[in-house]
Amino acid sequence: MGKDTPLEIREASKWFGDFCAVDSLNLTVEAGDIVGFLGPNGAGKSTSLRMALGVLAPDQGQVALYGKPPDLATLRRVGFLPEERGLYKRMTARQIITYFARLKGLGHRAARTRADDLLEALGLQAFGRHKISRLSKGMAQKVQILTALAHQPDFLILDEPFSGLDPVNQQALESLIVSEHQRGATVIFSTHVMEHAERLCETIVMMAQGRKVFDGPLQAALRTVRRSVRIEVSEGFDLAACLAQHGFRAHADDGIWRVGLAADQDPQDILRAAIGAGAPITSFQPEGARLRDVFVSLVSAPEADDVLSQKREPDYAGGGVS
Numbered sequence: 001m002g003k004d005t006p007l008e009i010r011e012a013s014k015w016f017g018d019f020c021a022v023d024s025l026n027l028t029v030e031a032g033d034i035v036g037f038l039g040p041n042g043a044g045k046s047t048s049l050r051m052a053l054g055v056l057a058p059d060q061g062q063v064a065l066y067g068k069p070p071d072l073a074t075l076r077r078v079g080f081l082p083e084e085r086g087l088y089k090r091m092t093a094r095q096i097i098t099y100f101a102r103l104k105g106l107g108h109r110a111a112r113t114r115a116d117d118l119l120e121a122l123g124l125q126a127f128g129r130h131k132i133s134r135l136s137k138g139m140a141q142k143v144q145i146l147t148a149l150a151h152q153p154d155f156l157i158l159d160e161p162f163s164g165l166d167p168v169n170q171q172a173l174e175s176l177i178v179s180e181h182q183r184g185a186t187v188i189f190s191t192h193v194m195e196h197a198e199r200l201c202e203t204i205v206m207m208a209q210g211r212k213v214f215d216g217p218l219q220a221a222l223r224t225v226r227r228s229v230r231i232e233v234s235e236g237f238d239l240a241a242c243l244a245q246h247g248f249r250a251h252a253d254d255g256i257w258r259v260g261l262a263a264d265q266d267p268q269d270i271l272r273a274a275i276g277a278g279a280p281i282t283s284f285q286p287e288g289a290r291l292r293d294v295f296v297s298l299v300s301a302p303e304a305d306d307v308l309s310q311k312r313e314p315d316y317a318g319g320g321v322s
Helices: 045-053 093-103 108-121 137-149 167-183 194-200 218-222 239-244 267-276 291-298 301-312
Strands: 007-016 019-029 034-038 060-065 078-081 155-159 186-191 203-208 211-217 228-233 250-253 256-260 281-287
Touching (some): 019 045, 045 078, 045 155, 093 108, 093 137, 137 155, 137 167, 155 167, 167 186, 186 194, 203 218, 211 291, 239 250, 239 256, 267 281
Parallel strands (some): 034 186, 078 155
Antiparallel strands (some): 007 019, 007 060, 203 211, 228 256, 228 281
16 A cells, blocks of 8 residues: 555445445545545445544455554544534634644644634634634534644545535635645545535545445546436427437426437537427527436435435524624
8 A cells, every 4th residue: 555645445344233334445545636425324434434544443454544554643644524523612713723733743833823824714713712612503613624624634534524514604615625735635525515526526436335336537427427408398399209200318307308418419419300390499408417417326316315405405504603
């Protein structure tokens, strides 16, 4: 295992009683990459990340951080945000970020400066001297995220970092992740929101029922599903019958027709066929492949629906001081 490779997992499995949470996982995170770790609840994402950190030992297989099993030296190079949040409630936001930075080796002055810079980056400078107990849940979560970044780690492992943040702060966190990556950090984060992975990630890893079902570049993931065209026509027109004569298959969804494209087909081929058949088109829009389509195609439909429906729920805790 390479000493310059942030994370290598080889044939790792983890059981809890009779339940196999992770089954023969192989995963490599290359230096400088941003990896999106996707999958429904119970897919094995958090268990995998905990094995990566040495919090859990695999029942079989091997895990290496920078070429060796996780130890104090390699963990100093890692910033970790756990899915379960927790902070010292009697400390102020500034104190707790400074504390975590010092735990990872920064001197007191450098740690305090780093805390101030991070609080400003997420718009929390006015609350730096407020105790955690006085902050809202959303603000406390932002402080916890900053503790993972406090020592400018080489490798960031973030478990559901966007959960609980309002859209404005989700965007701010995306910018912060990009900034850390530009600084040179390697990043792996789990998320239920496909759009975060689409905007940020170079590599996508998908898990389902404890097994890896995809691992590769984002564009390769998008190529696993067919592109489509969205067409609206005047009410009553049978577009499916019209296009079937030209070898296209159309299906209606709430009055909107969608037509799948093969790899060698162009949206203009469908438009010409529809016009040639006299279709009364009112709207025509090519649709690129989306990561959520890949997710649905690789994960069982009920699991995928459960995850994707979570986005329609309020995904944040209120801001401001309680």
